[in-house]
Amino acid sequence: xxxxxGAALSLPIASRPRATLRCTRRNExxxxxxxxxxxxxxxxxxxxxxxxxxxxxxxxMLFRVAGVVLVLYLFAxxxxxxxxxxxxxxxxxSAFTLFDHPLFVLLDLLxxxxxxxxxLNGVRILLMDLxxxxxxxxxxxWGCMGVAVVSLGFFAVKAFAYIAAHHGGGLV
Amino acid sequence: MSxxxxxxxxxxxxxxPTAQRPPSPARLDRAVLDRGxxxxxxxxxxxxxxxxxxxxxxxxxxxxxxxxxxxxxxGNIADRLGSNFFVVTDVLLLAAVLxxxxxxxxxxxxxxxxxxxxxxxxxxxxxxxxxxxxxxxxLWALWPWITQQGRP
Numbered sequence: 245x246x247x248x249x250g251a252a253l254s255l256p257i258a259s260r261p262r263a264t265l266r267c268t269r270r271n272e273x274x275x276x277x278x279x280x281x282x283x284x285x286x287x288x289x290x291x292x293x294x295x296x297x298x299x300x301x302x303x304x305m306l307f308r309v310a311g312v313v314l315v316l317y318l319f320a321x322x323x324x325x326x327x328x329x330x331x332x333x334x335x336x337x338s339a340f341t342l343f344d345h346p347l348f349v350l351l352d353l354l355x356x357x358x359x360x361x362x363x364l365n366g367v368r369i370l371l372m373d374l375x376x377x378x379x380x381x382x383x384x385x386w387g388c389m390g391v392a393v394v395s396l397g398f399f400a401v402k403a404f405a406y407i408a409a410h411h412g413g414g415l416v
Numbered sequence: 417m418s419x420x421x422x423x424x425x426x427x428x429x430x431x432x433p434t435a436q437r438p439p440s441p442a443r444l445d446r447a448v449l450d451r452g453x454x455x456x457x458x459x460x461x462x463x464x465x466x467x468x469x470x471x472x473x474x475x476x477x478x479x480x481x482x483x484x485x486x487x488x489x490x491g492n493i494a495d496r497l498g499s500n501f502f503v504v505t506d507v508l509l510l511a512a513v514l515x516x517x518x519x520x521x522x523x524x525x526x527x528x529x530x531x532x533x534x535x536x537x538x539x540x541x542x543x544x545x546x547x548x549x550x551x552x553x554x555l556w557a558l559w560p561w562i563t564q565q566g567r568p
């Protein structure tokens with residue numbers, strides 16, 4: 245923790261010089277801006293994650309909420325699965341009987357949604373940190389969300405087919 | 417992005433080369449606030465574990481919730497853990513996911529509370545103890561399959 249402030253910066257801000265490319269007014273002569281203040285439009289400064297602006301703000305917030313949910317689930321998951329050794333096979337199997345209920349299958353699907361959104365938004369953050377696709381960050385965002393939605397659709401088809409086959413399609 | 421950000425045109429116009437110019441204090445502060453508060457190694461490991469989790473979570477979710485859908489019980493899991501591939505993946509997944517989850521929780525906490533150095537250090541040490549204890553507990557639960565001896 246006794247690190248000088250500058251020492252922490254080499255990796256984290258590696259992508260910043262490229263990010264500044266968006267912070268310029270188009271079609272404006274360079275000479276007109278010398279000595280003046282830089283006042284980029286709102287759209288031009290909405291670069292990368294962590295800005296409290298528009299879509300990036302919602303992506304960041306959902307990423308964080310999903311992350312917290314997944315942390316809580318992780319420890320519940322470890323607790324349930326480890327009953328196999330703590331309390332024996334039958335305890336774990338009775339837990340699985342409970343989780344076979346359609347409501348739990350739907351909750352599982354919500355969990356898969358949280359995993360996929362967190363994972364694919366995380367891929368976007370990794371790409372931005374590497375400086376890849378910053379100029380097309382919105383396309384990268386929607387590309388990642390597309391992959392997440394398609395994957396979620398795959399899990400959803402499986403889940404609903406399972407509920408229909410084993411529970412008559414009703415939430416009973 | 418605040419007004420002290422140096423645009424490329426201004427960099428080119430200046431007589432001092434960019435590489436030799438020290439960053440402004442405001443820029444340093446902002447960079448530290450943005451990403452440096454948790455430490456640069458934590459920042460790096462969060463990304464290293466993230467890349468591993470992309471693989472580990474794919475294996476975990478596909479094997480349990482796609483391939484074994486409807487068949488999930490003790491016997492099914494015990495059989496799967498009979499293969500070294502799943503034992504190694506699961507142990508690495510446990511370590512990676514614990515680091516990623518607890519460091520993520522730490523970053524959330526540091527964004528709102530414990531700005532001081534002592535509080536931050538206490539949180540970090542407490543989370544390391546908790547994480548290592550959970551990892552040890554997970555290893556104990558998996559031990560019959562790690563050794564492949566006396567497993568049910």
